[in-house]
Amino acid sequence: MTSRRCPGATSLTVTEDRFGVLEDERTGERQAVRRFALDSGRGLSFQVVTLGAAVTALSLPDRRGAVEDIVLGFDSLQDYVEHSALSLSGVMGRVSGRVGGASFRLGENIHFVTENDGHHHRDGGVAAFHKALWEAKMLEDGVLLSHVSWDGAGGFPGAVLAEVSYRLPRDSVLPELWVDMTAVATAPTPLDMSLAMPFNLAGHDAGEPALKDHLLTLDADQYLATTRDFIPTGQLWYVGGTCLDFRKPVWLGLAMERPPIGGLEHTFCLTPMPPQERPRFVARLEHPMSGRAVEVRSDHCAARVYSFWDLSPPWVMDQAAGTGDDVGRTEPAPEGHFYKENRASADELFPDYVDLYAGPEEEEEGAGDAAEAGEQPECLEEGERPPTQKSDVSCHVSATTLPGLAGKGGSSYYKNGAIMITPQGYPNAVNKIPLNLAKKILEDMDFQFIKLFFIV
Template sequence: MPIVEDSFGTFLDEETKTSVPVRRFTLKNSKNVSVQIINYGATITTINIPDKNGTIADINLGFDDMKGYTLSGNPYFGAVVGRVANRIKNAEFSIKGQTYKVTANRGQNHLHGGLKGFDKKIWSANVDGPKVTFSYVSKDGEEGYPGDLLVNATYSLNEDNELSLEMTATCTKPTPVNLTNHAYFNLAGHDQGASEFYNHEIKLNADYYTPAVETIPTGEIAAVKGTAFDLQSPKVIKDVFPLTPENGYDNNFCVIQTKAKNNLFFVGRAAHSKSGRVMEVFTDQPGVQFYTANFIPEDNSLPGKGGCFYKKHGGFCLETQNYPNAVNTENFPDSVLLPGQIYKHTALYKFSVDK
């Protein structure tokens, strides 16, 4: 079906002191699945999916308008984050003997691109048939990164209920790049909270993970077997949460790199038995951050769509990625992009119903 474009309000650009229109793009198929994305942060705002009875619900946490997305407490709902997603230790790295300091915005560390990462930028947008491509140029020195970086993020939705996100980037100087989408899912419905999230069944296709101290990987690549991180067979969240650090996950898992679909690796599967909704994730990246919304406040301080309030453990993220702090860790996959190279990253979310 043709992509429909409309308005999603305006964004005040603090640098130019001008009000910039925000555009929304709606992708639909004939199976009653629809996805909405805005050009602020190339952000997914809505994912409508039928359940086993045909009842449609929005399974993507987010906000009704731009006021929500510009809140200081917005936990990156649905956005493309970068130039480097996840953490960079001590907010610095070296390339070819030169040290770069990037913005420290999570204690002494750098998180998700800094204070004004890609999630807080207006991207240009272009519709081409069933695809919409968002583009952004990150200038040399932005948040401390070297070189200009041209980023493209292309979304499409097909008749097999597959939402595809293809991200590419090119640079003018050697620079680390690690993009991801930070969508939060709750297959029971975005407003169903922790009580229904705990009933999700999760399977991750990973036999190793990267242990971390205060969210920074130690450099070790450890086996999941015999630990709370062993999600190789499906586990119901409420059964494994008591075993996890801080009663939740915020960890990078090393995806088993066996090609499964469209030349992509199978990342994992989430299922909610009551609704029957199922989501499978595929990627070409070596890792995935499984995050269970541990840092969303437990009080009613984060208002979401439709008058609801989001709280701790109200949803989960499967952020396909390179390993956190890879630029500073010799035995992790290389994250430095060189001029003349093309960074490529595909994430595929396949939705279905188990009746």
């Protein structure tokens, strides 16, 4: 274990140790997974590991000074491997969300990506960023992690250099964690990175009763209509008069009970903002009892809100992406490619690349015209039970009849026990945006920024 104080920082300390070792069963190669623990010296501390650039712990005091870890996670590397389908606090990419039919057209070519959510692609599939082993180095006020995804990984074209930095700014008035995401590619390719951080501000193990006592505010007046497989239909529905209107603070206890699925899994269209006001306010999650709150800011056009409504042991174990067999692998590049591993030198792949932090000139992305409204689903009346659907039978079994998902510190996680607020692009956008616009967006979408404010 090593411990040091970051250069130029008066209170920020960093400790590095080994979280575990990954072994590729096919090659026998063993790679250490590094863990960095950062303490702001002002109450906020967190841990990040090089597997998936995932945040494994984030602690914050309440108004009385009692410190709690407020993100779900696991104690061991093996648990993260076995439950990789959950993407707990990892960086999602290349594409966050779903790609309908696990295919898309780019130019004259149709690209087929891996199916890992029925017949659809979700959160990067077998070559997902949250399953990759990232390189890491120290910054003055945090940690920088980088990953090279090879051309053809998971079916996507072009090689991608992705970087994520976690920083604790020294000059902020309130405790803050800044998460900067940047990616550049050797060819046009879909890129929509995001961070899947599951919050329960009462404590990671506080469960559904405590989550119901949270208030959620979201700067969105529309949400995406979807199929039963959560693939957008192209329709945009207004939140006004529905249980999904979070434009003013709403208790999650009321909001989670009324959608027919028995929880939240919706993508909201954020109110358009001019480029000079980005990163813009996305959402605020509050737990009045503890005094903790988190504000999410981003330059994305949408935000997915997910309450783990379908979390049950059958769901966790049956997902093809959750077997863990594809985590941390050194995959061979396609035949004839100019490098052989996904950890190829970034200098070799991107010889002209200089500064990831410079970023491109920002352009405003419009949500486009709303599709003609169809029949909008109604929310359930208060106290009404959601209908049992064949594909969702396990989601409606009483939690007392099933063992919970084993989490950190001997805790058990059940459905609706945490909430993710994930800024991202529109799901399946690569199959919806006209080609002449998609080519420009795909080439220019190389800088993404998320800022999280943790307020005591």
